[in-house]
Amino acid sequence: MKKRVILGMSGGVDSSVSALLLKKEGYEVIGIFMKNWDEKDEYGVCTATEDSDDARRVAYQLGIPYYTVNFEKEYWDKVFTYFLDEYKKGRTPNPDVMCNQEIKFNAFLDYSLKLKCDYIAMGHYAQVEERNGSYYLLRGGDKNKDQSYFLSRIGQKALSRTIFPIGHLEKKQVRELAQKYGLYTAKKKDSTGICFIGERNFDEFLDKFLLTKEGDIMDVEGNKIGRHSGLTHYTLGQRKGIGIGGIKTGEPWFVAGKDLKRNILYVAQGENNPALYSTSLIAESPKWILEKPPKMPLICTAKFRYRQSDIPVTVNILEDGNLHIKYDNPIKAVTPGQVAVLYQEEVCLGGSIIKSIVPLHEKYLYLNPN
The missing domain is CATH 3.40.50.620 (HUPs)
Known part of the structure; x- marks a missing residue:
């Protein structure tokens, strides 16, 4: 049968x-x-x-x-x-x-x-x-x-x-x-993006469902340099669409942090600005493919976004069940809300939601206080 x-x-x-x-x-x-x-x-x-x-x-x-x-x-x-x-x-x-x-x-x-x-x-x-x-x-x-x-x-x-x-x-x-085999979809283009947004403007779609409020854009030294259209429109590491141009040295600006309570968007100038880097992260709600955590500390690799190259990391489980994932080298633009996915060579071990990041320097802790 x-x-x-x-x-x-x-x-x-x-x-x-x-x-x-x-x-x-x-x-x-x-x-x-x-x-x-x-x-x-x-x-x-x-x-x-x-x-x-x-x-x-x-x-x-x-x-x-x-x-x-x-x-x-x-x-x-x-x-x-x-x-x-x-x-x-x-x-x-x-x-x-x-x-x-x-x-x-x-x-x-x-x-x-x-x-x-x-x-x-x-x-x-x-x-x-x-x-x-x-x-x-x-x-x-x-x-x-x-x-x-x-x-x-x-x-x-x-x-x-x-x-x-x-x-x-x-x-x-x-x-x-x-x-x-002459399938009808043989030359059909791959779909891209999120199914419920499709080809529409992402910011306009979000504005239909979330209240957004304009606020100040500040550089990481605390200088006000512009206005943002609502914090939901920005993500850590974002370069395009900030709307402040080549102020100061002419180098590009990147989103470095968001303070929800004060409605401030923080930006840093330059591809290698230390404010954009973190050394480790805390991830919540871990899910393991084998449904039980591997032996800790776990030496493995991770991806913090799709298509990212594998990053060598060391993982430990904290008392509250969250994961502490420490990178071998500082990483740029690790983004809360994305998924930290762990691998051992070809095997996917599981995934955990990124809750917060530990910046390269303590002085940048204020950039993401949420």
């Missing part, structure tokens, strides 16, 4: 080729489109409808059943509310990580299990490996597309039931397979 796999189909080439490969491997494949957001773009078009139509066309080509399931309430409650709450705290969240944790590998998994599936599948560039009854998350075969960062907060229940059909492939190979 064929094993039943329920595949999350996004309407893109990755999930389309995943469906193709699963069918070729002899699985009974059911395609499901997750409708997580319902809002039209500036042209009055709901992009979710277009993506769903593309997924349906591929399912028809491959001769597999296809359905749409609505997870809008779950997405709003678990992902979008979290997204807004983080911005209210002055942080910069990663909703894609939370979407995987709460929707794709939780709500979608539970829904699929009710349909008596053996596995769920996703078109992610990551791999699962079983070792002595435990399931490990490995980086994808395409190092430029590896998505293990976004999967760092899912656990054993999900991984034991998950297949990543294209996880061992490079993107180029995925495109070639799509073209070889």
